[in-house]
Each structure stands twice: as structure tokens, then as C-alpha cells.
Amino acid sequence: MTPQDIEIRNATYRLFVELGRAPTVAEVAAAVGEGSEAVGDAWRRLHDAHALVLDGEGRLRMVNPFSAVETPHRVEAAGRTWYANCGWDAFGIGVVLRTDSTVQTTCADCGEAIEIAVRDDRPTTDDAVFHVLVPAREWWTDIGYT
Amino acid sequence: MLVFRSEDHVARWLAGRSGGATIPITKLAELAEAWWWDRLDPDWQPHSREQNQAILDRLGLTGDFWRLG
Numbered sequence: 001m002t003p004q005d006i007e008i009r010n011a012t013y014r015l016f017v018e019l020g021r022a023p024t025v026a027e028v029a030a031a032v033g034e035g036s037e038a039v040g041d042a043w044r045r046l047h048d049a050h051a052l053v054l055d056g057e058g059r060l061r062m063v064n065p066f067s068a069v070e071t072p073h074r075v076e077a078a079g080r081t082w083y084a085n086c087g088w089d090a091f092g093i094g095v096v097l098r099t100d101s102t103v104q105t106t107c108a109d110c111g112e113a114i115e116i117a118v119r120d121d122r123p124t125t126d127d128a129v130f131h132v133l134v135p136a137r138e139w140w141t142d143i144g145y146t
Numbered sequence: 147m148l149v150f151r152s153e154d155h156v157a158r159w160l161a162g163r164s165g166g167a168t169i170p171i172t173k174l175a176e177l178a179e180a181w182w183w184d185r186l187d188p189d190w191q192p193h194s195r196e197q198n199q200a201i202l203d204r205l206g207l208t209g210d211f212w213r214l215g
Binding site: 001009017051089090091092096097105114116123125132133136139 | 147148149150151152153155156158159165166167168169170171172173174175177178179181182183185186188190191192202210211212213214215
């Protein structure tokens with residue numbers, strides 16, 4: 001990961017929050033004054049370094065904790081609806097935005113809706129648990145499954 | 147990495163499979179704060195594995211299951 005890769009990564013994150021969605025290669029290229037090919041190449045290196053996740057077409061899939069696509073883990077924060085990649089990421093969105101949030105997800109067992117308000121980085125209820133199925137050393141073997 | 151209503155729901159979902167680790171939602175919030183806090187910092191730098199392991203250790207998430215590598 002080069003210093004330019006990190007600059008492109010930081011611009012990608014900044015644009016994600018400004019736009020409320022995943023930026024395109026062209027949008028990031030314009031922001032950093034580079035060509036689209038340079039940004040695409042940097043994204044691939046960042047993907048390999050687990051700094052973000054691309055889909056099979058080379059588009060952003062995860063700008064963790066944000067998801068570029070709709071998921072069952074929805075977060076209301078900073079006046080917008082965001083999607084997270086998992087329960088862990090859902091609680092990270094308010095953290096990175098430095099604001100209170102409301103996490104809306106479902107129980108993976110029974111499908112019942114679970115809504116948890118987070119205030120000052122603390123959930124207002126302890127009426128739920130979080131399960132990590134995959135051991136830590138294998139998290140990036142298949143990050144989508146993890 | 148999923149949310150459940152309770153540990154009973156985790157057990158039912160596992161249906162006899164060996165599970166991983168279950169933590170309270172309050173601990174998850176602590177973990178999220180420590181893990182994600184700097185992701186939008188303009189001067190963000192990548193975390194090393196040792197830095198990430200230190201976060202897990204500090205929160206008491208220890209043992210082989212929580213070893214990053």
C-alpha cells in the first residue's frame with residue numbers, strides 16, 4: 001500500500017460519506033486529480049490489503065463499516081440511511097460518523113426485527129447478543145461469509 | 147457476524163453445529179468504537195495486525211478463537 005493508495009483510500013471514504021453511497025472510479029479520480037486507471041489499480045491493491053472490498057466487476061462492495069449495497073443491517077445516522085456489512089459494522093457507522101445512530105437488523109434465528117438506539121457510542125439496551133461464527137484468523141478467507 | 151435476540155436463539159440457530167463466540171451487544175459496541183474510530187480521519191493509516199490484536203486483547207476477547215493470525 002503506497003502513500004498514493006492511502007490518499008485514494010481516504011478520498012474514497014470521504015466521498016462515500018459526502019454522497020451517501022459508494023463513489024465511482026471516475027468520481028474518486030476527479031477528487032484526487034488522477035486517472036481512472038490509477039484509481040482502479042489502487043482499489044485493487046487496497047482490496048488485497050483488506051482496506052476495502054471490491055466486487056467481481058472491480059466496483060466497491062464494502063468500504064467498511066459501510067456496505068455499498070443494501071443489506072439486512074440498516075443504520076439511521078446523520079440524517080441518512082446507511083447499510084452495514086454485518087452487526088459489528090452496523091455499530092461502527094455511528095462511531096465513524098461521530099454521531100448517535102439507530103441500528104435496525106433482524107435476529108438471524110427467528111427473523112424478528114431488532115432495533116437498537118446507540119447514544120454516545122453506547123447501546124440503550126442490552127437485549128441482544130452478537131455471535132461470531134468464524135475464528136479471527138479466518139475472517140478474511142471469505143469476508144462475505146464472515 | 148450476526149445479531150440474535152438472546153443466547154437461546156444462537157443455540158437454536160446453530161442447531162447442534164459448533165459455534166464460535168457470543169458476546170453481549172454492549173461489548174460489541176465497545177469493540178466497534180475501538181475498531182472503527184479512525185476510519186474517516188484525514189490522516190488515517192492502516193492498522194497492523196498487532197494493533198488490531200491489541201484492541202481485542204484490551205477488551206478481553208482473548209484465546210485462540212480471537213487470534214488474528
